Amino acid sequence: MGTEGVCGEMFYPNHEEIQKWMDKAFEMAKDALENGEVPVGCLLVYNNEVIGKGRNEVNETKNATRHAEMVALDELRDWCELKGLEVKTVCEKTVLYVTVEPCIMCAAALRLFNLPVVVYGCRNDRFGGCGSVLDISSANLPQTGTKFKCVAGHRAEEAVEMLKTFYKQENPNAPNPKTRKQ
Amino acid sequence: MEPERKRHRTRRRLRRSDPGQKTDFKLVLELNAMHPFTNLTHLKRVRACRSKDSPHALEILICLVKDATSPLNNDFSNAALGEPFVVKIPSRPPLTRPQFELASKHWPTSFHEDKLVSTALRGELFNAKQKAKMQEYMMLAVDAAKEGKKLGLKAIGAVIVDPNSDKIIAKSHDCSQNHPLQHAVMVCIDLVAQSQGGGCYSYEKYTSCQFNFVDLNNGASQPYICTGYDLYVTKEPCVLCAMALVHSRIGRVFYGTDSEDGAMGTKFKIHAQKDLNHRFEVFKGVLVGLCKELDKEE
Numbered sequence: 001m002g003t004e005g006v007c008g009e010m011f012y013p014n015h016e017e018i019q020k021w022m023d024k025a026f027e028m029a030k031d032a033l034e035n036g037e038v039p040v041g042c043l044l045v046y047n048n049e050v051i052g053k054g055r056n057e058v059n060e061t062k063n064a065t066r067h068a069e070m071v072a073l074d075e076l077r078d079w080c081e082l083k084g085l086e087v088k089t090v091c092e093k094t095v096l097y098v099t100v101e102p103c104i105m106c107a108a109a110l111r112l113f114n115l116p117v118v119v120y121g122c123r124n125d126r127f128g129g130c131g132s133v134l135d136i137s138s139a140n141l142p143q144t145g146t147k148f149k150c151v152a153g154h155r156a157e158e159a160v161e162m163l164k165t166f167y168k169q170e171n172p173n174a175p176n177p178k179t180r181k182q
Numbered sequence: 183m184e185p186e187r188k189r190h191r192t193r194r195r196l197r198r199s200d201p202g203q204k205t206d207f208k209l210v211l212e213l214n215a216m217h218p219f220t221n222l223t224h225l226k227r228v229r230a231c232r233s234k235d236s237p238h239a240l241e242i243l244i245c246l247v248k249d250a251t252s253p254l255n256n257d258f259s260n261a262a263l264g265e266p267f268v269v270k271i272p273s274r275p276p277l278t279r280p281q282f283e284l285a286s287k288h289w290p291t292s293f294h295e296d297k298l299v300s301t302a303l304r305g306e307l308f309n310a311k312q313k314a315k316m317q318e319y320m321m322l323a324v325d326a327a328k329e330g331k332k333l334g335l336k337a338i339g340a341v342i343v344d345p346n347s348d349k350i351i352a353k354s355h356d357c358s359q360n361h362p363l364q365h366a367v368m369v370c371i372d373l374v375a376q377s378q379g380g381g382c383y384s385y386e387k388y389t390s391c392q393f394n395f396v397d398l399n400n401g402a403s404q405p406y407i408c409t410g411y412d413l414y415v416t417k418e419p420c421v422l423c424a425m426a427l428v429h430s431r432i433g434r435v436f437y438g439t440d441s442e443d444g445a446m447g448t449k450f451k452i453h454a455q456k457d458l459n460h461r462f463e464v465f466k467g468v469l470v471g472l473c474k475e476l477d478k479e480e
């Protein structure tokens with residue numbers, strides 16, 4: 001019992017950090033929406049510093065895998081290279097803040113980068129990889145990096161509303177918010 | 183293609199009915215009204231009693247064991263019915279004749295043969311010419327894997343082709359030593375994007391990762407870059423790659439060997455996941471021997 005604090009201690013963001021960085025992620029999402037882009041905000045935070053952020057780049061790259069999270073992970077790599085730090089060591093202490101649940105592909109990518117914690121807003125019923133369609137975050141996949149913890153539901157309704165607003169402009173590459181039934 | 187062979191059997195409560203009181207047809211109609219059987223339309227509701235010693239002529243399915251209330255609802259209390267009992271039934275419709283025969287041993291089942299699955303199981307889905315093409319493309323993927331291996335990389339190779347024009351669009355090997363997400367399939371998808379004037383990485387130092395430019399008719403990019411294309415990959419794609427292929431709307435996937443965390447049969451079947459917006463056919467075992475050999479240390 002007494003050792004629990006020592007062994008069980010996990011790297012985890014506190015309430016204020018979640019609040020602060022999710023506010024930033026939502027600002028990004030709003031900004032994207034105002035510019036006619038997929039309203040998903042996504043930040044990678046290490047040591048109280050944003051070391052990667054991304055927005056969906058599927059259309060300009062013609063590469064359907066360029067989701068915001070994938071772009072942010074590339075920024076993280078560049079940042080590590082610039083600072084001369086090992087990607088794996090940095091990732092072990094990095095949190096992803098994102099307004100929408102990462103898709104199955106991005107969830108696998110986050111595992112492969114060994115990210116320990118993902119904080120997200122609304123569910124992604126169409127592609128979600130943290131429980132909505134499949135739970136990749138906690139699946140037994142020994143060859144696919146490490147499992148990660150999820151903190152879900154932060155300002156979820158707002159995130160859904162932004163996506164719904166965006167769908168009215170019809171973009172086939174966007175994720176589906178919870179309230180949209182097929 | 184891997185058909186579902188396993189029949190999960192669900193137990194169901196059943197009662198014997200007294201002969202001659204109602205016709206089968208009327209009985210079935212009334213049963214369906216009282217206890218609708220959704221999702222189980224492949225099952226016959228009534229069968230002739232198998233035991234000669236039984237005082238009853240027919241046996242009927244009432245409901246799933248999990249749906250049965252205890253004590254049983256009043257509508258079962260017809261004195262003509264015997265004691266309810268539990269029987270195993272096939273939970274899903276049989277796709278092939280052997281499955282049908284197995285299913286029928288448990289309970290009368292209707293059967294609409296899935297011609298594609300039956301043909302595939304007989305090994306007749308592709309003709310000799312098609313098989314030769316498949317092997318030719320897989321051979322290119324094997325060669326790419328070997329090139330990667332020479333550079334000290336994981337020996338996994340991939341090729342994306344347009345089966346209509348027989349044109350090779352992109353060819354790649356695993357580059358994940360350089361970038362944790364640059365699996366052979368991910369590289370191949372990015373090279374397809376480059377063939378259409380997009381893409382986001384440079385693979386200059388990997389001369390075996392190549393693409394051929396494609397003419398897009400009206401110059402407009404297609405929204406889903408791999409529509410109509412086939413992927414050949416030496417190893418079963420992982421979750422990352424499998425979902426990337428869904429997003430890219432790949433046409434078909436052919437792979438050589440299974441992988442431990444594979445997402446097209448081993449751990450998941452992402453290509454057939456019911457909630458996703460794109461599904462495709464997957465075939466494994468192309469040049470399986472050569473693909474297996476890639477894993478051997480030299």
Ligand SMILES: [Zn+2]
Pocket residue numbers: 067069102103104105106107
């Ligand atoms: Zn994603």
Ligand SMILES: [Zn+2]
Pocket residue numbers: 365366367419420421422423424
């Ligand atoms: Zn992969």
